[in-house]
Amino acid sequence: MARPKPCHEPLNSAFAKVSNMQEKYHPADIERAAQAHWQQTGAARAVEDPSRPKYYCLSMFPYPSGKLHMGHVRNYTIGDVLARFHKMLGFNVLQPMGWDAFGMPAENAAIQNKVPPAKWTYANIDYMRSQLQRLGFAIDWEREVATCSPAYYRWEQWLFTRLFEKGLIYKKLGTVNWDPVDQTVLANEQVIDGRGWRSGALVEKREIPMYYMKITAYAEELLADLDKLDGWPEQVRLMQKNWIGKSTGVRLAFPYELDGKADKLWVFTTRADTLMGVTFVAVAAEHPLAARAAQDNPALAAFIAECKKGGVAEADLATMEKKGMPTGLCVQHPLSGAPIPVWVGNYVLMSYGEGAVMAVPGHDERDFAFAQQYGLPIRQVIAVPGETFDATVWQPWYGDKTVGVCVNSGKYDGLDHAAAVDAIAADLAAKGLGEKKTQFRLRDWGISRQRYWGCPIPIVHCADCGDVPVPDAQLPVLLPENVEITGTGSPLARMPEFFETTCPKCGKPAKRETDTMDTFVESSWYFLRYACPDNDQAMLDARVNYWCQGGIDQYIGGIEHAILHLLYARFFTKLIRDLGLPGMAPLDEPFKRLLTQGMVVAPTFYREGADGKKCWINPADVDVSTDERGRPRGATLKADGLPVRIGGIETGCRSRRTTGSIPRP
RNA sequence: GCCGAGAUGGCGGAAUCGGUAGACGCAGCGGAUUCAAAAUCCGCCGCCGCAAGGCGUGAGGGUUCGAGUCCCUCUCUCGGCACCA
Numbered sequence: 001m002a003r004p005k006p007c008h009e010p011l012n013s014a015f016a017k018v019s020n021m022q023e024k025y026h027p028a029d030i031e032r033a034a035q036a037h038w039q040q041t042g043a044a045r046a047v048e049d050p051s052r053p054k055y056y057c058l059s060m061f062p063y064p065s066g067k068l069h070m071g072h073v074r075n076y077t078i079g080d081v082l083a084r085f086h087k088m089l090g091f092n093v094l095q096p097m098g099w100d101a102f103g104m105p106a107e108n109a110a111i112q113n114k115v116p117p118a119k120w121t122y123a124n125i126d127y128m129r130s131q132l133q134r135l136g137f138a139i140d141w142e143r144e145v146a147t148c149s150p151a152y153y154r155w156e157q158w159l160f161t162r163l164f165e166k167g168l169i170y171k172k173l174g175t176v177n178w179d180p181v182d183q184t185v186l187a188n189e190q191v192i193d194g195r196g197w198r199s200g201a202l203v204e205k206r207e208i209p210m211y212y213m214k215i216t217a218y219a220e221e222l223l224a225d226l227d228k229l230d231g232w233p234e235q236v237r238l239m240q241k242n243w244i245g246k247s248t249g250v251r252l253a254f255p256y257e258l259d260g261k262a263d264k265l266w267v268f269t270t271r272a273d274t275l276m277g278v279t280f281v282a283v284a285a286e287h288p289l290a291a292r293a294a295q296d297n298p299a300l301a302a303f304i305a306e307c308k309k310g311g312v313a314e315a316d317l318a319t320m321e322k323k324g325m326p327t328g329l330c331v332q333h334p335l336s337g338a339p340i341p342v343w344v345g346n347y348v349l350m351s352y353g354e355g356a357v358m359a360v361p362g363h364d365e366r367d368f369a370f371a372q373q374y375g376l377p378i379r380q381v382i383a384v385p386g387e388t389f390d391a392t393v394w395q396p397w398y399g400d401k402t403v404g405v406c407v408n409s410g411k412y413d414g415l416d417h418a419a420a421v422d423a424i425a426a427d428l429a430a431k432g433l434g435e436k437k438t439q440f441r442l443r444d445w446g447i448s449r450q451r452y453w454g455c456p457i458p459i460v461h462c463a464d465c466g467d468v469p470v471p472d473a474q475l476p477v478l479l480p481e482n483v484e485i486t487g488t489g490s491p492l493a494r495m496p497e498f499f500e501t502t503c504p505k506c507g508k509p510a511k512r513e514t515d516t517m518d519t520f521v522e523s524s525w526y527f528l529r530y531a532c533p534d535n536d537q538a539m540l541d542a543r544v545n546y547w548c549q550g551g552i553d554q555y556i557g558g559i560e561h562a563i564l565h566l567l568y569a570r571f572f573t574k575l576i577r578d579l580g581l582p583g584m585a586p587l588d589e590p591f592k593r594l595l596t597q598g599m600v601v602a603p604t605f606y607r608e609g610a611d612g613k614k615c616w617i618n619p620a621d622v623d624v625s626t627d628e629r630g631r632p633r634g635a636t637l638k639a640d641g642l643p644v645r646i647g648g649i650e651t652g653c654r655s656r657r658t659t660g661s662i663p664r665p
Numbered sequence: 666g667c668c669g670a671g672a673u674g675g676c677g678g679a680a681u682c683g684g685u686a687g688a689c690g691c692a693g694c695g696g697a698u699u700c701a702a703a704a705u706c707c708g709c710c711g712c713c714g715c716a717a718g719g720c721g722u723g724a725g726g727g728u729u730c731g732a733g734u735c736c737c738u739c740u741c742u743c744g745g746c747a748c749c750a
Contacts, residue, residue, distance in 0.1 A: 063750050103750065176748075187748040235669055239745075242668050314746050318666040366666090442747095449748065518748070560744055562669080626675075626693075 035136050044138040046094035048546045055091035056547045057083040058527050058591075060557030060565075061098045064124035065105055068131045071558065075597055079556045080137045086553075087138070094547055096530040097132065097139045099125050101148035102454045102519045104187060110453075110485035117453040118481040121148055143533050147522035148453075152529065154476030155539035156521060157458040161469035162579055164459070168214045171467065174446045175286075175351050177311045178206035182488045185450040191311035198487055205308045207286065207350075210448035210515070211457060215571050219244055219440040222570055231593030236562045243563050245441025250425050252434030254281060254331035254340060254358075258292065265289065265331050265342070266354045268439055271401065272428075273420035274360040276409035277381035279371065281331060282324060282345035284355040290344045293327035300325055300344065307346045322347050322370050334433040335424070345370070351443070368394050383407040445568070447518045452483060452491040454516030462503035462510040471504050477512070490514055523565055524572035527552060527590060540576070545585040551592030559596040566594070605635055605644045617644055 038044060059079035062072055076097075083095040099121075106117035113120070125146060132139065145152050163169045177186040181199035185208075190197045215222075223244045226237045250272040253264035265281065283290050285307035294301040303325040310316065323346045330339040347366075348357055361371030361378040371378050372392075380389040384397050384404040397403060401417040412420050421436075428434030448457065456477040458470035470477055480498055483491045492498050492514040503510040531544040557565075573590040605617045617637065622644055624635045635644050 060750095065750090100750070105749080185748075188746095189749045191748095239669050243746085245668095312748085315666080318746085320666095445747075451748085519750075520747095523750085558744090558750095559670085560750080563745060564747065565750085 031134075031136055035133070038136075038138070044095065044140050045142060046092065046096075046140045046547075048543055049092050050546065052090070052092040054547055054549070054553075055083070055086040055093045056552045056554075057086065057093060057095045058530075058552050058555050059095075059097075060555070060561065061100050061523070061526060062128065063100045063103060063105070064121055064128055066124050066127070068128055071597075073135065075556055075558070076132065076135070076137055078595065078597065079554075080139075082554055082556075083138050093138075094143075094530070095137070095139050096143040096145075097137075097141070098143075098145035098526055098530065099128075099147065100519065100523050100526075101125065101146045102516075102522060104189075104451070104453070106453045107451065107485050107487075111487045116482055117485065118148065121453075122146075143530050145526060145529055145533050147455075147519075147526065148479075150476045150478055151536065152526075153455040153479075153522070155529070156455050156517070156525070157470065157475050157477060158472060158539055159525075159576075159579075160458055160517070161472070161475075163213065163575065164211075164467075164469050166579075168217065168575065169211055169447075170214065171209055171211055173207045174210040174212070174448070175205050175207055175312050175349075176210075176450075178204045180204060184488050184490070186311075188311060188313040191313065191316075194310045194316075202309055203311050205310070205312055208450075210446045211459075212444040212446050213571075215445045215568075216440055216442055218571055218574055219246070219442050221574060222442075222567065225570070225589055228589060229591075229594070232591070233594065233596055236559075236566070236594065236596060239562050240567055243442065243567065246438060247441070248436065248438050250421065250428065250434050251354075251437040251439075252334055252358075252428050254334055255433065256329070256331040258289075258329065264433070265356055267356050267358045268353050268437065269358055271360065271363065272424045272434075273401070273406060273412070273415070273417050274363045274381050275335065275358075275424050276406070276412065277360040277362045277379045278333065278340060278358045279361055279377040279379055280341045280343050280359050282343045282348050282357050282359055282370075283327075284348040284350040285344055285346065286350040287344075287348075287355045289329060289342060289356075290327060293329050293342070293344075297328060300327060304344060307344065317347060317349065320346070322366065322373070324370060324374060334428055334431065343374075353439070362389070362391070363398050365394055365399055368398070379408065381406060381409050445518075445571075447521055448515040449518055450490045450493075450514075451516055452479075452485060454519060455479070455522065456492070457513045457515050457517055459513040460501055460503055460510045461513065462506060462508065464508065465503055465505040465510075468503055468505050468510075474504065479516075492516075520565060520568050524568040525576065527555075527569070528573075528576070538581070540581055540584060542583040542585075544587075545583075548587055548590070549585065551587070551589050554593045554595065555591040556595045556597065562596060566591070607637075607644050 057079055059076050062068070079095060083093050087093045101121050106121050109115065109120045110117045129141075129144075133141075147153060160169060177188065177191050178184075179186050179196035179199055179201055181201035182196060185206075186196055186203060191203050194203055195201060196203055223241060223246055226232075226241055229237060247270050249268055249270035251266060251268050252272065252275070253266050255262065255264050257263070265283070267281065269275075285304045290300070290304055294304050303323075307323075310320070324343045327342045327344060329342045331342055332338070333340050343359075345357075348355065359367040359370065359376075360381070361367040361376060362380045363382055368378065370376070378391040380391070382398070382404040383389070384400075387395070387397055389398070404416070406412045406415050406420050409420070412423055415423060425434065425436045456479055458475060458477045460468045460470060462468055480492075480495065483495070485491060499512040499514050501510055501512045502508065528540055528544050528548065531547045532538075532541045535541050569590055573587055576584075577586045577588065605622045607617065621638050622635050623638055636642060637644050
């Protein structure tokens, strides 16, 4: 690209007057005058101009939580410096700003302060906008978007109906955290040590119907296109690659007969070469086989009920104690025909893969630990020259598929991993009991939320016509703004004036969907809408082609969004490309360059209460004493002059968690 | 538990290829200037030691003439783990 000519703007007289070189810098005067000048001249206004090269500088939009924090200031300063630098180089710069305005904190504030979420959110937006303006960022405020405004979310609903009609959004059961006291679904964040954060009740897993976006249909392209993103940090690309988690393996079946009916239990494995070492299979508590076995086994029924306790967060499931119980049922080994006992495992999830796993204790570390705990057989079926297998102690080579060959596996003895997988897959295929399969760790994206402050899902449930998308002419489905939030149940589900409607197809009385969408949906396309925020006839228009051509030039935001937000945004860009909106040039990837900033940290101070819990103290309330070399030696609370403990350098969220009164030492 | 990143003075951080560890800045200390202060300028500033010297890049091993840098093991911290945003 040819280097563009620099452009200079005349200063107006007010700015010129204060900007003359002075002894001291008076920010109140100089910045006010400079900002007034920029305002009058529309200095930050971005206008499409095909004759000039564009530079689209995007910062992740903030959640309007109340006030800007240091992380915002840092993030938007980086963006502003890049935007101004490129403007000085002569680029036609777009630096927009908006508000990721739906979400849980507004509902929490509503419960606490008895203020409707909409009112709270709009007040925060007004305040934070004024803070950004005082910071003097070169933002084109004419393009501001707030995701909670109907002008924005109507197009999200419009897109939903298109994707629903294409089958890219579908309905299936999903597992959620259920608070049995508050009778409400909880976010993972609201489950603390397996209990509801407000009620304190033990949380249960519950399966409910939800809408899912078929992101797995794009798994292959989302993975392959990571290679094109050479303007992204390597670590972020690697994290996304591992998250998508492409693996090749074998989907195979264990046949069984139950109640006089023949059936098959399907599992997926990347280690088909160890198939002859299977000594049991484990199914999820919700698996039909588990339910069937529990019918005449009260102890098993009690265990299954216990498995349903606790939340659904993967980190909790992965760290909890592995427990299991035999069902008393057996399935047949697909090759040897030997009986294989079926166990229920609390670590097997119905929503992952087939809801069942085959266990090879000899060559999988977790299966090994489980087998030892419950006295299940451990069989060696892989050998490495010079190494001795000992069924009482796990050794790393047991699970390493890059070394060793099959043993104790009959005709497969002597084959290495790849050859054994091929041979076993061929034999399974011949029997109709399996085939090679590519599998992704990535799961379809559940977007239904049983919450009020979000974008209503534009579906009408009709007894005769089923799930009917709301026709374009009836969009947007408006979210009522004056509601009372109690923290129990979903407010929309208690509002007949919202959900009572008629079927768009047959006209009979019908019920409107009361779930709202995951707020990640809004943040998956806002960067495209900045190009045409005023269009009330279409979601996007040709202005997107100008600003987003070749990708948004620079995206800046926190590393915490390295996977979910950035993957969803990439997914939406491809979805929108494939919808082929009129006048829109195809765009494969939204962000050409990505800059992920770290977390802002600061010194922390705390006291320990009688119960041993740390109570974090605002650094502004602390006096720090130092020695003659400037090293901190002690700290006291200004209010009582008594010592507080120095907690080191940490992220701001520590002090945010401060609750209750500060204990005396 | 799994994936990713990291650990260097009181603090933020340099050291691009394996070659003088701590550039630059902040804080601190000393001095100049000043009636005094602020501001400014000059100097000192890893730890122990009067010094000579010794020690030192999260811990422990290893490779090398030489390791902050490469290899192995471990510890801790941070981000994410699909309903926080």
